Amino acid sequence: MNISEIAEMAGVSRAAVSRYFNNGYISEEKREQIRRVVEETGYIPSAQAQMLRTKKTKLIGVILPKIDSESVSQMVAGIGGAIRNAGYQILLADTENDAKKEIEYLNIFDNDRVDGVILVGTVFTKAHKKALKELKIPVVILGQRLGGYNCVFHDDSMAAAEVTELLVHERPNCVGYVGVTSQDEAAGKHRLEGFLQTLEKHGLDCGPQQRVEADFTLMSGYEKAKELLTKSPDTDAIFCSTDTIAIGVLKYLREIGKRVPQDVAVTGIGANKMGDVTTPTLSTVKFFYQESGAEAAQMILDALDGRQAAVKELKMGYTVIERESTR
Amino acid sequence: MNISEIAEMAGVSRAAVSRYFNNGYISEEKREQIRRVVEETGYIPSAQAQMLRTKKTKLIGVILPKIDSESVSQMVAGIGGAIRNAGYQILLADTENDAKKEIEYLNIFDNDRVDGVILVGTVFTKAHKKALKELKIPVVILGQRLGGYNCVFHDDSMAAAEVTELLVHERPNCVGYVGVTSQDEAAGKHRLEGFLQTLEKHGLDCGPQQRVEADFTLMSGYEKAKELLTKSPDTDAIFCSTDTIAIGVLKYLREIGKRVPQDVAVTGIGANKMGDVTTPTLSTVKFFYQESGAEAAQMILDALDGRQAAVKELKMGYTVIERESTR
DNA sequence: TTTTTATGTGAAATCGTTTTCATATGTTGA
DNA sequence: TCAACATATGAAAACGATTTCACATAAAAA
Numbered sequence: 001m002n003i004s005e006i007a008e009m010a011g012v013s014r015a016a017v018s019r020y021f022n023n024g025y026i027s028e029e030k031r032e033q034i035r036r037v038v039e040e041t042g043y044i045p046s047a048q049a050q051m052l053r054t055k056k057t058k059l060i061g062v063i064l065p066k067i068d069s070e071s072v073s074q075m076v077a078g079i080g081g082a083i084r085n086a087g088y089q090i091l092l093a094d095t096e097n098d099a100k101k102e103i104e105y106l107n108i109f110d111n112d113r114v115d116g117v118i119l120v121g122t123v124f125t126k127a128h129k130k131a132l133k134e135l136k137i138p139v140v141i142l143g144q145r146l147g148g149y150n151c152v153f154h155d156d157s158m159a160a161a162e163v164t165e166l167l168v169h170e171r172p173n174c175v176g177y178v179g180v181t182s183q184d185e186a187a188g189k190h191r192l193e194g195f196l197q198t199l200e201k202h203g204l205d206c207g208p209q210q211r212v213e214a215d216f217t218l219m220s221g222y223e224k225a226k227e228l229l230t231k232s233p234d235t236d237a238i239f240c241s242t243d244t245i246a247i248g249v250l251k252y253l254r255e256i257g258k259r260v261p262q263d264v265a266v267t268g269i270g271a272n273k274m275g276d277v278t279t280p281t282l283s284t285v286k287f288f289y290q291e292s293g294a295e296a297a298q299m300i301l302d303a304l305d306g307r308q309a310a311v312k313e314l315k316m317g318y319t320v321i322e323r324e325s326t327r
Numbered sequence: 328m329n330i331s332e333i334a335e336m337a338g339v340s341r342a343a344v345s346r347y348f349n350n351g352y353i354s355e356e357k358r359e360q361i362r363r364v365v366e367e368t369g370y371i372p373s374a375q376a377q378m379l380r381t382k383k384t385k386l387i388g389v390i391l392p393k394i395d396s397e398s399v400s401q402m403v404a405g406i407g408g409a410i411r412n413a414g415y416q417i418l419l420a421d422t423e424n425d426a427k428k429e430i431e432y433l434n435i436f437d438n439d440r441v442d443g444v445i446l447v448g449t450v451f452t453k454a455h456k457k458a459l460k461e462l463k464i465p466v467v468i469l470g471q472r473l474g475g476y477n478c479v480f481h482d483d484s485m486a487a488a489e490v491t492e493l494l495v496h497e498r499p500n501c502v503g504y505v506g507v508t509s510q511d512e513a514a515g516k517h518r519l520e521g522f523l524q525t526l527e528k529h530g531l532d533c534g535p536q537q538r539v540e541a542d543f544t545l546m547s548g549y550e551k552a553k554e555l556l557t558k559s560p561d562t563d564a565i566f567c568s569t570d571t572i573a574i575g576v577l578k579y580l581r582e583i584g585k586r587v588p589q590d591v592a593v594t595g596i597g598a599n600k601m602g603d604v605t606t607p608t609l610s611t612v613k614f615f616y617q618e619s620g621a622e623a624a625q626m627i628l629d630a631l632d633g634r635q636a637a638v639k640e641l642k643m644g645y646t647v648i649e650r651e652s653t654r
Numbered sequence: 655t656t657t658t659t660a661t662g663t664g665a666a667a668t669c670g671t672t673t674t675c676a677t678a679t680g681t682t683g684a
Numbered sequence: 685t686c687a688a689c690a691t692a693t694g695a696a697a698a699c700g701a702t703t704t705c706a707c708a709t710a711a712a713a714a
Contacts, residue, residue: 002699012663013663013665014700015664015665015703016663016664017701018701018703019663019702021701024662024702024703025660025662027663030663044435046379046439046701047438047439047701048375048439048700048701049669049699050700050702051375051669051701052375052378052379052669052671052700052702053669053702054701054702054703067394067403067404067407068400068401068617069400070397073394073400076419076421077393077394077395077421077423080394080423081423089418089420090419091417091418091419092403092418093416094403094404096404096408111374112374112375113374247604273600273601274601274604277577277601277604277605278604278606279605290395329669329671330671339693340693340694341671342672342693342694342695342696343692343694345673346672346692349672351672351692352690353691354691354692357692357693372670373669373671375671376669376671376672377670377671377672378671378699379669379670379671379698379699379701380670380698380699381673382699
């Protein structure tokens with residue numbers, strides 16, 4: 001089934017059929033003839049031919065580090081919901097935490113594979129910035145701020161600062177930090193900054209010897225808590241850069257018989273589902289991942305529509321969730 | 328940059344350049360000339376033109392009910408990993424639990440949008456079966472068995488039967504069931520069957536009045552537990568069709584002061600991350616979602632390669648995880 | 655009445671590849 | 685020597701749409 005057959009069956013030219021689908025000038029009479037034939041045959045225009053001719057794919061490339069993560073999958077849900085009504089679809093590129101693949105996909109997508117890219121970023125190297133600079137199609141960075149680029153990110157610093165208020169409410173003697181690499185500016189650097197800022201405000205301290213660096217897993221949180229508490233057994237408040245890490249920390253504390261929050265207060269960030277079912281439940285900050293995904297999608301859509309002149313940076317809000325692990 | 332420009336720069340015909348990329352006959356001399364020009368220009372052939380001409384998109388359509396779900400996102404991770412090396416990518420279609428959209432996407436994808444479809448199924452209506460029957464491209468059903476179609480699914484019945492063994496280990500007096508609609512054959516019908524089978528084997532019973540139907544949420548598990556325990560306050564073992572539901576049940580039991588497992592034993596299915604951090608931790612069954620995704624992907628790949636003559640049904644194994652909520 | 659404008663139409667070019675076809679040449683086997 | 689075959693090449697057709705162009709016609713404006 002192609003446009004020529006439809007045209008012939010309807011007794012019109014190919015151009016007329018094309019106009020029928022694209023709201024071009026066409027008489028009521030021919031419109032009806034074509035409608036009938038299209039209905040009978042169930043004809044759908046070839047997406048490939050359209051893409052080739054129009055240079056529009058109606059595809060948004062989504063590059064992400066790992067799809068099976070609560071936050072990332074929520075962002076994708078938000079993106080999907082926002083672009084569907086505009087007739088776009090998601091071309092998924094899961095890099096499996098491989099930075100090289102991020103750049104590879106960026107280059108592949110740039111070659112007319114998709115109309116725009118949403119990059120769920122973690123760490124930005126020189127190579128990333130070079131690849132981004134050379135990009136010919138619109139791009140939105142999601143989850144990180146990157147100067148000069150459209151981006152949607154979370155107020156990691158303020159969120160960390162506010163949740164730290166819960167942590168230090170009972171005036172701890174010895175505060176600990178279980179974070180992630182500050183190469184990840186959002187989850188590493190900014191959260192650490194917010195944390196330290198609140199400590200300072202309260203005349204508290206958390207020197208480098210009180211800080212340990214985990215990766216994004218529960219077991220790593222557990223191990224690093226052990227390291228921290230072995231070094232400083234009198235730690236009575238622990239800030240964790242993610243909920244998953246925090247839950248690993250809780251696990252270790254329970255194992256050595258420390259009560260939370262009586263002996264040690266603990267906070268996380270991210271409002272992972274797990275944090276609401278632990279004992280004690282975890283004080284944390286809720287980011288609106290699905291909404292940020294939707295916002296990023298809208299930004300790409302605007303760029304594709306030719307709206308949106310200047311580069312936009314959108315910082316999303318958050319909600320502090322006070323639960324049992326602090327007080 | 329198109330193939331004609333490259334051909335001209337290299338002093339060869341378009342056909343030669345095409346052969347260069349597709350391992351056709353080409354002399355060492357020309358190969359080298361083309362290689363140089365391609366390297367200089369960074370030329371990448373237009374995917375759209377290739378798709379149009381070859382009728383191959385190198386795309387797998389993945390239709391799923393909801394991407395921000397632990398099991399689904401793990402399946403997608405598995406699919407992604409398996410198809411990447413074969414040069415395929417995922418075109419994502421999230422139906423947001425809308426069965427109509429499942430059929431819509433099936434039809435869209437069938438029209439040369441993708442080379443094959445993986446359908447993460449839940450409920451199959453007549454309309455689904457009609458759409459599937461009319462499908463011209465290969466399809467694999469993931470997560471459900473559907474006779475006559477390639478599918479990868481889990482041994483829900485046996486898994487439920489085995490986890491029920493844990494539940495009845497202490498010879499309960501009154502067994503309850505919090506399940507999901509049996510329109511969902513995998514999570515509803517088969518798990519119920521497995522559950523009942525083990526009960527029968529032990530001379531136990533769980534009549535319809537002891538069974539309640541939840542949806543797939545934690546709060547629903549909570550509400551239905553309330554319903555069940557109001558009706559039958561002496562219930563001392565509860566089978567839950569999913570971990571999320573089970574955790575809602577645990578929440579309610581704790582609220583009314585029932586100890587788990589001393590007063591009431593509870594089991595779930597699915598090995599959700601939450602079940603390992605609750606108090607008590609949840610006895611459950613681990614399915615291998617990522618692996619099933621990978622298997623489904625391999626099946627599609629085989630079908631596209633012309634291998635795989637007959638329809639295949641692949642039933643995946645499971646592992647029972649005994650934790651604190653039973654004993 | 656004449657000019658402008660809006661509406662309607664199909665032929666043909668175009669998008670950027672792959673593939674068929676016709677045609678060579680050089681090598682091998684009989 | 686001649687047939688058979690593998691290797692090599694470019695011209696041109698094909699994939700299936702959209703869009704430009706030239707040309708109508710009818711209605712509105714001057």
